[in-house]
Amino acid sequence: MTLxxxxxxxxxxxxxxxxxxxxxxxxxxxxxxxxDPSGGVRFVLEIPPSQAAPYTEAKEQAExxxxxxxxxxxxxxxxxxxxxxxxxxxxxxxxxxxxxxxxxxxxDRIVAIASGKGGVGKSTVAANLACALAQSGRRxxxxxxxxxxxxxxxxxxxxxxxxxxxxxxxxxxRNHGVTLMSIxxxxxxxxxxxxxxxxxxxxxxxxxxxxxxGALDVLLVDLPPGxxxxxxxxxxxxxxxxxxxxxxxxxxxxxxARKGIDMFRQLDVPILGMIENMSTHICSQxxxxxxxxxxxxxAAEAEKLGVPLLAxxxxxxxxxxxxxxxxxxxxTQPDSSQAQAFAALARGLxxxxxx
Numbered sequence: 001m002t003l004x005x006x007x008x009x010x011x012x013x014x015x016x017x018x019x020x021x022x023x024x025x026x027x028x029x030x031x032x033x034x035x036d037p038s039g040g041v042r043f044v045l046e047i048p049p050s051q052a053a054p055y056t057e058a059k060e061q062a063e064x065x066x067x068x069x070x071x072x073x074x075x076x077x078x079x080x081x082x083x084x085x086x087x088x089x090x091x092x093x094x095x096x097x098x099x100x101x102x103x104x105x106x107x108d109r110i111v112a113i114a115s116g117k118g119g120v121g122k123s124t125v126a127a128n129l130a131c132a133l134a135q136s137g138r139r140x141x142x143x144x145x146x147x148x149x150x151x152x153x154x155x156x157x158x159x160x161x162x163x164x165x166x167x168x169x170x171x172x173x174r175n176h177g178v179t180l181m182s183i184x185x186x187x188x189x190x191x192x193x194x195x196x197x198x199x200x201x202x203x204x205x206x207x208x209x210x211x212x213x214g215a216l217d218v219l220l221v222d223l224p225p226g227x228x229x230x231x232x233x234x235x236x237x238x239x240x241x242x243x244x245x246x247x248x249x250x251x252x253x254x255x256x257a258r259k260g261i262d263m264f265r266q267l268d269v270p271i272l273g274m275i276e277n278m279s280t281h282i283c284s285q286x287x288x289x290x291x292x293x294x295x296x297x298x299a300a301e302a303e304k305l306g307v308p309l310l311a312x313x314x315x316x317x318x319x320x321x322x323x324x325x326x327x328x329x330x331x332t333q334p335d336s337s338q339a340q341a342f343a344a345l346a347r348g349l350x351x352x353x354x355x
Contacts, residue, residue: 003071039073116256118225132346134177150184157326235267242272249297273308278315
């Protein structure tokens, strides 16, 4: 039988919040409730660091109440905000983590694909570049770190849940020669991820360190737009070999692209270059070329900032259709002029020893 979300919430409302005196739902400490089709229930209790102990009993009560519901096959409740003063059973049982950026075992290079603002086609570029590198014989991984808007599962035609044989290591999924991990594979397609910064950072670190990536020549990281927690966590925790900035030629996009470049420079991450996406549009009916967002703005900005212009990618319907269909255009139409822009980008990165 299908597990009813309302039934889960009703059960949790019977558990008293030990601090506020209301219930777990009304108090707002319960976050990221997820009910998968197999009957697994997962959520987070987001609590102040000093209150781990009083919430332990509430967590155990919630596990018991939910396990008794019809249709529930498993219950997983994670408490955030644990500190050294938490009970021994809540303390991390591992040595202190090393400080500073660390190299991920088995991965030769990590390249971040970033943009200053959303809507410039960063994820489309990342998916096509990953597939183009795979077609060139590289061992490629793609980490979809755009936690609030994960789109890589759709673009690469990957569905299903990653397995975890031992409850610690996550096995990523694979298609078109690309190994993928995304928060979108862990949630329902229409489910919003309502997380604060610490939860985002924890999720990113898990996807970097607990995923069995295997031996990779390059791991591409599709970052969210802007200059926020995810970008900082990636740069501070992992040894990032360089960043590629994607922008359209218009001035508004370039304003934010400059901020993205400045952020990476502050974080000591090399800028490998810029990509001008939606550079030009060719009418499929008459062949007229039109620069919808302007043209050459990214090239001029790259020259001004002293970084290479890596590619100019056209605004084309077939690129969009291919991505929505789960097979990037470098896979479906590898000989097309649109695909060749990504293939040339991949060759250039390989020749420079960057991928």
